[in-house]
Amino acid sequence: TQLLEQSPQFLSIQEGENLTVYCNSSSVFSSLQWYRQEPGEGPVLLVTVVTGGEVKKLKRLTFQFGDARKDSSLHITAAQPGDTGLYLCAGAGTSGTYKYIFGTGTRLKVLA
Amino acid sequence: NAGVTQTPKFRILKIGQSMTLQCTQDMNHNYMYWYRQDPGMGLKLIYYSVGAGITDKGEVPNGYNVSRSTTEDFPLRLELAAPSQTSVYFCASSYTANGEQFFGPGTRLTVL
Numbered sequence: 489t490q491l492l493e494q495s496p497q498f499l500s501i502q503e504g505e506n507l508t509v510y511c512n513s514s515s516v517f518s519s520l521q522w523y524r525q526e527p528g529e530g531p532v533l534l535v536t537v538v539t540g541g542e543v544k545k546l547k548r549l550t551f552q553f554g555d556a557r558k559d560s561s562l563h564i565t566a567a568q569p570g571d572t573g574l575y576l577c578a579g580a581g582t583s584g585t586y587k588y589i590f591g592t593g594t595r596l597k598v599l600a
Numbered sequence: 601n602a603g604v605t606q607t608p609k610f611r612i613l614k615i616g617q618s619m620t621l622q623c624t625q626d627m628n629h630n631y632m633y634w635y636r637q638d639p640g641m642g643l644k645l646i647y648y649s650v651g652a653g654i655t656d657k658g659e660v661p662n663g664y665n666v667s668r669s670t671t672e673d674f675p676l677r678l679e680l681a682a683p684s685q686t687s688v689y690f691c692a693s694s695y696t697a698n699g700e701q702f703f704g705p706g707t708r709l710t711v712l
Contacts, residue, residue, distance in 0.1 A: 492642075494642075518698060519698050521700070521701075523701075528705075528706075529705060529706070530604075530690050530692070530703025530704055530705055530706055531643070531690075531701075531703050532703070533700045533701065536698075536699075536700065576642055576643065578643075578701075580697075580698040587645055587648060587658060588633070588645065588701065589645075589659075590635070590642040590643040590644070590645075591642050592641065592642045593640070593641060593642040595640065
């Protein structure tokens with residue numbers, strides 16, 4: 489069974505601080521996605537990483553896929569209150585199935 | 601485009617009752633998914649479909665059934681509701697197997 493563990497589970501920081509969220513597994517994934525979910529809504533895709541070692545930037549957010557495609561990180565620079573939400577990673581397996589495995593989630597609160 | 605729509609938004613069931621959660625997408629996506637999200641947690645895959653007439657089990661299929669008679673619709677059936685099925689249910693669709701998933705707004709179900 490493939491599992492994705494996210495850390496930390498909860499994070500409360502002041503506006504302007506930097507933070508990193510981790511998504512780890514013992515399994516290899518063909519690709520990994522990061523989503524953000526706001527209260528009462530469905531998750532919305534932020535980025536997809538496919539190649540081991542790949543780094544993608546989305547404004548103040550930097551995403552990295554581990555070289556072995558087993559882990560990923562999300563780094564936010566100068567966090568803002570608008571970054572508040574639940575961050576979820578989701579991995580697509582390499583076995584040819586069409587199932588996504590979602591991580592346990594990181595709930596971020598950025599205080600003004 | 602409405603994207604992915606789900607009905608109802610809220611529902612309270614008594615133990616042993618049955619209901620169908622509706623999901624419709626207007627993006628002509630072949631891949632559709634049903635997830636449940638327990639409070640403060642990530643998403644767990646219940647069932648998925650890779651096209652009309654084809655469905656398969658996810659991580660937590662027990663107590664649920666699905667059908668996919670058209671590309672647009674992917675209803676989720678709960679038989680004999682139990683308190684353990686209290687959750688928020690999300691339907692999602694994607695154009696490709698490992699592509700971006702588009703989520704509906706969710707159905708909040710309480711079983712008393």
